[in-house]
Amino acid sequence: MTGQHTGADAGQRYRGTPARRVLALARNTWRGLTSMRVALILLFLLAVAAFPGAVLPQRMVNDALVAEYIADHGWWGRLLDRLQFFDVYGSVWFSAIYLLLLVSLVGCLVPRSAEYLRSMRDRPVLTPRNLRRLPHYRQATLDVDADEVIARASTRLTGWRRVERTEPDGSRTISAERGYLRETGNLVFHFALLGLIIAFAVGHMYSYEGQVIVHADGSEFCNSGIYAYDTFNPGLTVDGTELTPFCVKVNDFEADYLPNGQPENYRADIEYQSGEDLDTGTWRPYELQVNHPLRTEGDRVYLLGHGFAPEFTVTFPDGQQRRQATQWRPNDQVTLLSDGATKFDPPGVTDATERRSNQIAVTGLFAPTAHFDGAVLSSANADLLDPAVAVDVMRGDLGIDSGYGQSIFEIDENMVEQGKLERVARENLRLGEELELDDGTRIAFDGVQRWASLQVSHDPTQQWVLAFSIVMLAGLAASLTIKRRRIWIRVTPDGGTRSVVALGGLARTDQAGYGEEFTRIATELLGDAERPAHDGTEGERS
Amino acid sequence: MPVNETLSQLSDWSYGSATAIYMLAVVLFLAQQAFGKRGAESAARAAERPRTVASAGPSDTGVGGTGVAGGTAPGSAPGSTATRRYSGTAERFGRMGVALTVLGVLLHLAALVLRGVATSRAPWGNMYEFIMALCLVAVVTWLVVLRKYTVRHLSAYVLLPVVVLLFLGGTLLYSTATPVQPALQSYWLVIHVSTAAVASGIFLIPGVASIGYLLQSAGERNPARFAAMTRVLPPKETLDRIAYRTTVFAFPLFTFGVIAGAIWAEAAWGRFWGWDPKETVSFITWVIYAAYLHARSTAGWRGDRAAVINILGFAVVVFNLFFINLVIAGLHSYAQVD
Ligand code: HEM
Numbered sequence: 001m002t003g004q005h006t007g008a009d010a011g012q013r014y015r016g017t018p019a020r021r022v023l024a025l026a027r028n029t030w031r032g033l034t035s036m037r038v039a040l041i042l043l044f045l046l047a048v049a050a051f052p053g054a055v056l057p058q059r060m061v062n063d064a065l066v067a068e069y070i071a072d073h074g075w076w077g078r079l080l081d082r083l084q085f086f087d088v089y090g091s092v093w094f095s096a097i098y099l100l101l102l103v104s105l106v107g108c109l110v111p112r113s114a115e116y117l118r119s120m121r122d123r124p125v126l127t128p129r130n131l132r133r134l135p136h137y138r139q140a141t142l143d144v145d146a147d148e149v150i151a152r153a154s155t156r157l158t159g160w161r162r163v164e165r166t167e168p169d170g171s172r173t174i175s176a177e178r179g180y181l182r183e184t185g186n187l188v189f190h191f192a193l194l195g196l197i198i199a200f201a202v203g204h205m206y207s208y209e210g211q212v213i214v215h216a217d218g219s220e221f222c223n224s225g226i227y228a229y230d231t232f233n234p235g236l237t238v239d240g241t242e243l244t245p246f247c248v249k250v251n252d253f254e255a256d257y258l259p260n261g262q263p264e265n266y267r268a269d270i271e272y273q274s275g276e277d278l279d280t281g282t283w284r285p286y287e288l289q290v291n292h293p294l295r296t297e298g299d300r301v302y303l304l305g306h307g308f309a310p311e312f313t314v315t316f317p318d319g320q321q322r323r324q325a326t327q328w329r330p331n332d333q334v335t336l337l338s339d340g341a342t343k344f345d346p347p348g349v350t351d352a353t354e355r356r357s358n359q360i361a362v363t364g365l366f367a368p369t370a371h372f373d374g375a376v377l378s379s380a381n382a383d384l385l386d387p388a389v390a391v392d393v394m395r396g397d398l399g400i401d402s403g404y405g406q407s408i409f410e411i412d413e414n415m416v417e418q419g420k421l422e423r424v425a426r427e428n429l430r431l432g433e434e435l436e437l438d439d440g441t442r443i444a445f446d447g448v449q450r451w452a453s454l455q456v457s458h459d460p461t462q463q464w465v466l467a468f469s470i471v472m473l474a475g476l477a478a479s480l481t482i483k484r485r486r487i488w489i490r491v492t493p494d495g496g497t498r499s500v501v502a503l504g505g506l507a508r509t510d511q512a513g514y515g516e517e518f519t520r521i522a523t524e525l526l527g528d529a530e531r532p533a534h535d536g537t538e539g540e541r542s
Numbered sequence: 543m544p545v546n547e548t549l550s551q552l553s554d555w556s557y558g559s560a561t562a563i564y565m566l567a568v569v570l571f572l573a574q575q576a577f578g579k580r581g582a583e584s585a586a587r588a589a590e591r592p593r594t595v596a597s598a599g600p601s602d603t604g605v606g607g608t609g610v611a612g613g614t615a616p617g618s619a620p621g622s623t624a625t626r627r628y629s630g631t632a633e634r635f636g637r638m639g640v641a642l643t644v645l646g647v648l649l650h651l652a653a654l655v656l657r658g659v660a661t662s663r664a665p666w667g668n669m670y671e672f673i674m675a676l677c678l679v680a681v682v683t684w685l686v687v688l689r690k691y692t693v694r695h696l697s698a699y700v701l702l703p704v705v706v707l708l709f710l711g712g713t714l715l716y717s718t719a720t721p722v723q724p725a726l727q728s729y730w731l732v733i734h735v736s737t738a739a740v741a742s743g744i745f746l747i748p749g750v751a752s753i754g755y756l757l758q759s760a761g762e763r764n765p766a767r768f769a770a771m772t773r774v775l776p777p778k779e780t781l782d783r784i785a786y787r788t789t790v791f792a793f794p795l796f797t798f799g800v801i802a803g804a805i806w807a808e809a810a811w812g813r814f815w816g817w818d819p820k821e822t823v824s825f826i827t828w829v830i831y832a833a834y835l836h837a838r839s840t841a842g843w844r845g846d847r848a849a850v851i852n853i854l855g856f857a858v859v860v861f862n863l864f865f866i867n868l869v870i871a872g873l874h875s876y877a878q879v880d
Contacts, residue, residue: 036840043833047826054822055870061817089817200815209812262720291728291809302812455812462814469801476797480790 033100034107042101049097053088056080060087060233102197109190116183123163124175127488131504134488136518139502140526146172146491146499153489153525160487167490174489179508185478192472196465203461207235208243213327215309216253216268216450223247223299223456244297244458246274249283253306253450257383261334266290268303268452288452302455305330310366310389311447312342317440320347325449328366329409335379338366340409343398356397361411361421362443364391370430377428387448388430393437396421484508487521501526546660550719553656557674560649561708563642564681564701570639571698575774577632578695636694643681643697650678661719664732666739669867673711675736676863677704679743687747687784693776700750730806737799742859744792745831748785749856752849755781759846782845785852786838793831800824819870823862830855 032038057065066086070077084091131137142149150164150172160176167173210229214221226232226240234240252269271283274296286294294301311325328340341363349355367379370388377390397420399412406412415421425443427435434444485507492500503522507514654674658665666675684700687693754775761772775781803824808814815821834851837843 036836037843040833040836040840040843043829043836047829047833050822050826050829053817054819054826054866058817258720260720291730291806293809293812300808300812304812457812459813462808465814466801466805469804473794473797473801477794480794 030107033104034111036108039101039104039108042097042104045097046101049094050088052085056085056088058086058088060089098197102194105190105194109187109194113187116187119183120180124161124177124486127165127167127173127175127490128504131488131490131502134504134506136505136515136522137503138522138526139500141494141498141500142526143498145497146493149489149491149499149501149525150174153491156521156524157487169492171490171492173491175486176488177484177486179482179484181478182482182484183479185475185480185482187475189472189475189479192468192475196468196472199461199464199468203235203459203465205236206238206461207457207459208238208240209233209458210456211304211453212456213307213451213453214248214250215325215327216250216306216452218249218251220247220249221454229456244274244299245278246272246296246299247278248272248294248301248454250452250454253452255306255383257381261381261383263382266303266306268306270294270301272296272301288454293457298458298460300457302457303452304455305453307336307451307453308338308366308368308384308387309449309451310340310342310387310445311449312344312362313444313446314344314360315442315444316347318348322347323446325447326408327451332379334382336368336382337377337379339364340366341411343400343411352401356401358395359398359400360441360443361394361398362389362391363394363411364389366448368448372428375428384448384450386430388428389445390428391426391443391445392423393425393427393435393443394421395424395437483514485514485517487518489525545719549656549660553653553660553719556649556653556656557708557712560646560653561705561712563646563649564705564708567639567642567646568698568701568705570635570642571695571701574632574636574639575695575698577635578774632695636697639697640685640688640694643685643701647678647681647685650674650681654678657719664736666735667731668717669715669863670711670717672735672739673707673715673863675739676743676746677708677711679740680704680746683744683747683788687788691776691780691784693780693784695774696750696754696776699754700747703746703750728806728810730802730809734799734802734806737795737802741792741796741799742863744788744795745856745859748789748792748852751781751785751788752852754778755785755849756846756853759849782849785849789831789834789852789855793835796828796831800828819866820862823858823866827855827858827862830858 057069059066066081069086070081073080080086084093088094128134131139153174154162154164157174157176160178161180162174162176165173165175210223210226210232212221212229222228223243223246225243226234232240249271250268251271254265254267254269255263256265258264266289268288269285270288271285272294273281273283276282277284288294288301288303290303293303307327307330309325309327311323313321313323315321322344324342324344326340326342328338328342330336330338341361344360344362346355346358346360349358365377366387366389367377368387369379369381369383369385371378371380372388375390377388394411394416397415399406399415399420402412404412411421424437425435429435429445431448432444432446434442434446436442486505488504490502492502494500503518503525505514505518505521654665654671657671657674661667666672680700681704684697688697754771755778757768757771758775758778758781760767761769762778765772803821804814807816807818807821830851834848834855837848837851
């Protein structure tokens with residue numbers, strides 16, 4: 001524990017049978033691992049190993065950035081990938097270090113706890129023969145007898161653990177010690193740290209996170225399975241079959257902006273159902289805001305972001321209408337200029353081939369506050385002040401039936417390359433404007449809906465992590481502020497009613513600042529009469 | 543909430559003045575040191591003369607010459623408050639330096655408070671403001687240290703990095719007073735960012751003290767090295783003690799800051815810990831300071847190695863402040879620089 005074990009003599013004794021040798025090796029390894037020096041080195045390694053995660057993109061944070069990085073850096077990127085540098089916190093080497101540290105921590109805590117329990121029953125040690133040698137020392141001759149001095153000192157030292165002894169020459173002594181809480185705090189700190197790490201690791205097994213976009217028009221989302229999400233990140237043991245059931249309905253979304261376009265506030269007006277409400281069909285209202293997630297059934301629902309869904313109405317030559325608002329994705333977080341693709345099937349067409357030659361996609365850009373530079377659309381503001389779209393209308397086979405999933409934000413470029421999908425119009429439309437295709441089909445941009453992007457998070461151990469970190473902090477504070485210190489008093493009777501009183505003090509830890517307290521006690525017991533021989537404050541003003 | 547332009551202007555003005563005044567204080571402290579060095583040489587000549595040992599009093603009247611005597615006369619108890627006045631001029635410069643530093647702190651504080659009032663929010667919502675707060679804490683901590691230890695002649699080396707940081711903050715990183723965006727509107731902003739600023743500000747002091755420690759230590763092994771510095775620096779025991787006590791004070795605060803950050807992240811970003819670059823580097827910082835505390839109680843790691851670890855700790859704090867904010871995009875990079 002103290003880092004002084006070398007294990008050399010143990011090695012001598014166990015030389016002999018192979019079994020013994022293995023035993024010796026294990027023993028030495030254990031001793032080494034639980035030594036303070038190794039703990040220190042492991043701490044260092046942990047810091048070093050965590051570092052690449054701060055400067056390299058990480059899969060668990062941003063997958064796309066990782067792919068980009070690898071693509072940009074050729075063999076170097078691939079090598080880093082092979083060495084798990086893009087998954088630092090799940091990598092073999094990172095895990096190895098922290099597991100070793102964990103073992104070292106346990107190995108350190110067990111013997112220390114035993115020693116701690118033993119020391120709790122110990123009595124303060126004998127008074128040293130020569131108190132003068134201690135860092136803090138004072139002596140005086142008082143006009144009272146020894147009993148009186150001892151009584152006074154005992155009163156002054158209430159709260160200290162003390163022992164009175166009488167020495168062979170008739171001197172009376174008090175040994176007193178205080179600050180045992182320091183070691184308690186230190187052990188509490190390390191145990192809580194252990195608990196925190198374990199709770200954190202367990203959390204990673206059982207937690208999940210899913211994101212989903214919900215239109216702010218009363219649309220509903222239910223936490224019923226992975227399929228309900230746009231993206232889903234399960235913990236190691238989560239297969240998505242046992243998600244906590246609850247439903248959320250987004251009725252409205254509002255955003256406030258400052259005149260300069262900086263967002264000031266987002267809120268989604270939602271209703272939710274969970275637990276018994278699911279059976280009774282009760283909806284409860286909640287105002288979801290950025291720093292105020294909905295907490296229900298141990299899960300949390302967050303408002304992550306928002307965007308727009310331009311609404312298009314297609315009037316086909318036969319007069320039939322189809323209206324659709326598909327979410328477009330913001331490609332600029334500041335101005336919310338968005339892009340996307342809204343896809344239509346011709347109505348009433350049963351013949352698959354014919355249907356596939358007349359599908360329509362409205363693709364392009366959407367700006368909540370339009371700014372035209374010539375014919376080029378950009379967005380001047382994230383607020384919905386003067387929306388416009390710049391669209392390409394594509395007609396033909398969208399490839400939706402091909403069996404491959406496709407992004408809701410894009411059209412399948414393969415179809416365009418194969419000539420199956422053609423651009424039949426390109427125009428800028430303000431709200432309420434429409435365009436007409438060669439066959440008489442009219443496409444109107446006649447509304448804008450908002451959508452909210454929600455995240456559902458589930459982490460059964462996060463309260464534990466919080467509890468452990470609070471305990472850890474308390475232990476840390478106790479261990480760093482409390483000083484373990486000793487004081488000794490020797491009272492030697494000098495004639496009838498006079499006593500020579502010597503006081504010595506020692507701080508057991510390398511915390512400085514005991515001098516002040518010692519001086520105070522000494523002054524109270526001895527008065528100001530005698531100057532301190534030395535006050536031992538070592539360059540410190542007290 | 544609209545921004546009060548007048549107050550924000552006043553804040554900027556106070557900031558500039560505080561920086562200039564600190565700069566002036568640096569000059570005075572360097573002058574104290576220069577004159578003190580002459581005093582030190584005469585002290586060395588008079589090294590054999592018996593010296594009176596003063597009783598340690600709570601006042602701040604002790605002379606900054608302690609370290610000089612301790613550094614050159616090995617026989618003396620480290621840092622014992624020798625009252626010999628080595629040079630009246632040096633003493634005067636030193637006092638003026640402290641007075642100016644106090645004035646600087648007042649203006650500095652005014653700058654921070656005015657920012658807060660102008661924007662009606664906690665004045666640490668972007669890098670400029672964060673640096674302002676951090677530096678204020680560093681200087682205030684140093685003034686507290688000055689009340690406990692006779693190390694006034696070291697002030698220039700503490701104020702110098704502060705002036706550099708303030709200068710960078712006021713020029714490259716300056717942002718006009720604006721409200722913060724939705725994710726930052728939380729009382730956890732006040733709690734988390736203020737403890738982070740306070741802890742980081744305090745960490746500057748042990749960083750500087752540990753550099754001094756290493757210089758002293760090198761000078762001990764080879765008196766010819768860094769002689770100009772080692773003569774004026776306080777003895778290394780004092781530097782070590784300053785470093786330890788300030789670190790021990792800042793470390794639980796920093797721990798609390800990280801925990802508060804995690805609580806806030808749980809509410810704002812959907813998870814309490816996600817290895818965002820800033821979180822990662824805070825974790826690294828925490829581990830390094832934990833290593834420092836371990837080193838202090840490990841045989842063979844006290845002294846130089848512990849000092850190196852402490853300096854590394856502050857280097858990582860600075861790295862977190864500049865590199866992570868400016869170079870690496872993460873959740874923490876809210877439009878912090880205009
Ligand atoms: C996960 C890794 C660890 C971390 C983050 C950590 C952190 C800390 C911190 C912050 C302190 C200073 C606060 C205090 O004194 O209570 C400390 C002290 C201490 N740690 Fe650890 N520790 C770790 C592992 C270990 C291990 C493995 C050992 C044993 C080999 C150990 C032994 C000690 C001892 C003996 C002290 C007291 C030092 C003193 O009295 O000043 N720690 N630790």
